[in-house]
Amino acid sequence: MSSPSEDPLDFDADTTGVRMRDVMGQLLQKLRYEPTVKRIRATLGGQTVVDTTRAMLVWEPRRVVPGYAVPIEDIRAEISTRTSAPLQKGAVGFMLPDLSKVPVFDPRIPFDVRMTPGEPVEVRVGGTETAAAGFRARDPGLANYVILAFADFDSWFEEDDEIISHPHDPYGRIDIRGTSRHVQLMLDGHILADTTRARMLFETTLPARYYLPIEDVVAPLEPSSTRSMCSYKGHATWYSAIVGDRKVDDIAWQYEHPLSDAADVQDYVAFLDERLDLVIDGEQQKRSVTPWS
Known part of the structure; x- marks a missing residue:
């Protein structure tokens, strides 16, 4: 012993x-x-x-x-x-x-x-x-x-x-999960989107993103000339939103042909909620601070 x-x-x-x-x-x-x-x-x-x-x-x-x-x-x-x-x-x-x-x-x-x-x-x-x-x-x-x-x-x-974009990080990843939480995105009292069918995308070191069915986006969206790419998700098309009587530039994006890791958010729309009011199950969330704030 x-x-x-x-x-x-x-x-x-x-x-x-x-x-x-x-x-x-x-x-x-x-x-x-x-x-x-x-x-x-x-x-x-x-x-x-x-x-x-x-x-x-x-x-x-x-x-x-x-x-x-x-x-x-x-x-x-x-x-x-x-x-x-x-x-x-x-x-x-x-x-x-x-x-x-x-x-x-x-x-x-x-x-x-x-x-x-x-x-x-x-x-x-x-x-x-x-x-x-x-x-x-x-x-x-x-x-x-x-x-x-x-x-x-x-x-x-x-x-x-x-x-594309940069090498993959072996210590970083994305996960996508469907959620029935009540998700609302608002700005100055105007509702931009309202859904209980979101898909949450979790990415290492970043806040969770809510990807929404296009049918549940209330605000009119206009395609912009902005394009971006992500090593994990692919090439994104960006949109501006009409909110009340003004246009909010480059506030939302969509992956029409995502890479395999992001296949579950194909054609869903996500918003830069750093610049919006995000309400989950009736409770307004604190705005995240990110490089895109």
């Missing part, structure tokens, strides 16, 4: 519970990386310039979505140094107060806005003017790797499937 000192449950570690979101928020200001076993490929100027099974997912400080870092040996292009903006120290970014006390960098923040020491580089297709931005972080865990600007490339593939 083990003595008390040999008991594997007898230790002095702090066993106080922690909220996972708080742990994620604390890590947000660090440089984070994770190897991926997926084959990663990228095209630039019509050529495959990245083909590797040794990629890293990299979250630079304050970035909420990852990028790809690739071994230099697996980049089929010319790599040279370039000049970029100096290391950022200011409070650029967007507030996500339930996660972080400092502004976060979502995909809209330019690639060259960073908190990581290192060397900006350029990846150029040989003999052409076609180039993409890269960055070599001064960190031993990323030695001989180049972090690549996702948006500068023509296309990206994980194995044989194309990836």
